[in-house]
Amino acid sequence: MFRLSLVVGLMIAVLAVSAAADEYDVGLSGTGNLLDRGPAYSGDFLFGFTGAWEIRVGKLGVLRAVDAEDQFTYVWDEFFAGNYDDTPGSEAWYGYFDGNTLRKAPKFAFDVADPEGRLRGDASIVILVRDFNGDGVLSEAEREQNCQMNATLVFNERGGKGAFRGMCGTGALGGGNFNFVEPPDVDDIQLMGLLTLYPCD
Numbered sequence: 358m359f360r361l362s363l364v365v366g367l368m369i370a371v372l373a374v375s376a377a378a379d380e381y382d383v384g385l386s387g388t389g390n391l392l393d394r395g396p397a398y399s400g401d402f403l404f405g406f407t408g409a410w411e412i413r414v415g416k417l418g419v420l421r422a423v424d425a426e427d428q429f430t431y432v433w434d435e436f437f438a439g440n441y442d443d444t445p446g447s448e449a450w451y452g453y454f455d456g457n458t459l460r461k462a463p464k465f466a467f468d469v470a471d472p473e474g475r476l477r478g479d480a481s482i483v484i485l486v487r488d489f490n491g492d493g494v495l496s497e498a499e500r501e502q503n504c505q506m507n508a509t510l511v512f513n514e515r516g517g518k519g520a521f522r523g524m525c526g527t528g529a530l531g532g533g534n535f536n537f538v539e540p541p542d543v544d545d546i547q548l549m550g551l552l553t554l555y556p557c558d
Contacts, residue, residue: 379553381551381552382405382549383402383404383405383550384405384549385401385530385548386401386547387399387545388400388546390540391414391537391544392428392538395413396417397411398411403549405552406470406471407469408471410465410466412465414463415459415460415462416460417454417459425539426539428540433495437451437484440453448491449486450485451485453482454482455482464479469520469521472519473519474519475519477512477516478510480508480510481508482508483506483507484507485504486499486500501537504535504537505532506546507529507532508529508530510552512524512526512528523556526552526554528550528552529551530548
């Protein structure tokens, strides 16, 4: 009987947490450039929220680049070249930008007008560059042909203000239109996904 009561109690607790969670389908549209010093992306919400957003990647290390191509070579060698997946039919390079590969994890900020509030936290970013012919050599077309960017978000309790005060949660965003562009030009990106928020207590 005790075991049954414990199981029922746990199920009620899980249902209570699930019922308290709020999910938001969101779309983000903006610009940025991974090859900038201190790269960041920012823009407005397409749907889900109204307001502005920013994902700040942060410093990518000591950059010795003298032009855009040198900058690209540094970023590619540091974050992509060693992460090649040679699985037949799925050949690709992966670039990881998070608290393990950078001095500090990337940061994100959502300034939401409706419902009015603010969300802040850490982000982990993965960029996939496909090797279309599977030869292990990056071509110009592969570099510029709509690579994929994904971001995982972790909301910081202290970063929630207004309608989001005291809220924790996670988010998963993705988009298939990331490109490397030479500064001072910017890359147009769109990210879409799901945010799950729940009381931190």
